[in-house]
Structures are given as C-alpha cells and as structure tokens.
Amino acid sequence: MFSTGIPELDEALGGGIRGGKVTLIYGEEKSGKTSLALKVCALAAKKAGQAGYVDCSGRLHPQRLLQVLEANGADPSRVSVSVIGNFLQQEEIILSLHDKPPSFPLIIFDDFTDDLAIEIPFIKNLFNLFLPSFFNHYKHSFLRL
Numbered sequence: 001m002f003s004t005g006i007p008e009l010d011e012a013l014g015g016g017i018r019g020g021k022v023t024l025i026y027g028e029e030k031s032g033k034t035s036l037a038l039k040v041c042a043l044a045a046k047k048a049g050q051a052g053y054v055d056c057s058g059r060l061h062p063q064r065l066l067q068v069l070e071a072n073g074a075d076p077s078r079v080s081v082s083v084i085g086n087f088l089q090q091e092e093i094i095l096s097l098h099d100k101p102p103s104f105p106l107i108i109f110d111d112f113t114d115d116l117a118i119e120i121p122f123i124k125n126l127f128n129l130f131l132p133s134f135f136n137h138y139k140h141s142f143l144r145l
Contacts, residue, residue, distance in 0.1 A: 002044040002106055004036060005072070019048075019105040024112075037110045038065060042072035044106040045079045052104040055083045056090055057111035080104065 001016045010016045017023045017040055027033050037053075045051040053065070060083070069076045084090050090112070097107070 002040055002047060005039045005043055006036075017106070019044075034060070034110055035068075037108045038068040039072065041079060041106070041108050042069045042074040045069065045074040046072060048105040050078045050080070050104055052080045052082070052102060052107035054090075054093060054107065054109045055081065055111070056109055058083050058085065060110065 001018055003010050003016045004013070013023070025033050025036060041051045041053050053060075060081075062081075065079075065081065066076055069079060082093065084093065090109075
C-alpha cells in the first residue's frame with residue numbers, strides 16, 4: 001500500500017494506492033493529476049526502494065520530477081523513468097509487463113490516455129464509454145503489475 005501523501009484521499013482509497021492493482025485517477029486538465037502521480041511515485045520509491053514512472057505524453061520536465069523526489073526524501077536513482085511516443089509503444093510496455101512482471105512494486109502511467117486522445121481525436125467525448133472496455137480487454141496485463 002502506497003500513500004498519496006493526502007490523508008483524506010488515502011482514507012477514501014482504503015489506506016492508499018495498492019501495488020499490483022490498477023488505480024485510475026481521472027480529472028480535468030490542470031487539476032493536479034500529474035502532481036499527485038509524482039508525489040505517489042516519490043513516496044513509493046522512498047518506501048519500497050524503487051518505483052517506475054511512464055510518461056505517456058512526453059511533457060514531464062525532468063527538473064520537476066527531481067524536485068518532487070527530493071522534496072519527499074526519495075533517491076532519484078531509485079526511480080526508473082520511461083517516455084513513450086505513441087499508443088503502440090504504450091501498448092507494448094503493458095504487454096511486456098504481462099510477459100515479464102517488473103521488479104517495481106508500483107508503476108505509474110501518467111497521461112495514459114493522452115496518446116488515445118491524439119490518435120483518436122473523438123476519444124474525449126467517448127472517454128467514459130471506451131476506457132472501461134479498454135481496461136477490461138487488458139485486465140490480465142494490468143493485474144500482474
């Protein structure tokens with residue numbers, strides 16, 4: 001179990017974010033999702049000694065990541081960061097995690113649907129219809145993370 005750093009949110013989640021499970025955080029643009037993801041990553045790396053962070057949009061500035069890690073007492077060398085360029089690379093990472101489970105107790109996919117919105121422009125309107133079926137389709141991969 002990994003803390004979000006927000007006691008009220010941890011309580012609502014039953015103690016925090018569970019490793020090995022999919023936790024979807026959704027909200028409007030600029031609502032703090034990436035800040036929350038970075039904080040959880042830092043706290044997970046500090047607690048477990050390592051964490052994975054997959055930037056699905058390519059917009060994460062390395063200095064921002066370092067600031068959050070250092071502010072939360074996490075060693076930056078204990079966080080593995082991957083940047084992907086398109087939905088196919090995102091899918092490859094997910095399928096590779098199914099074939100060879102990672103050593104990380106927590107992996108964060110930030111802006112997971114960003115490539116979907118770019119490659120399938122109408123996805124923002126269909127988001128609530130599409131995403132559940134997407135997760136159900138890949139559920140076997142996600143549950144082994």
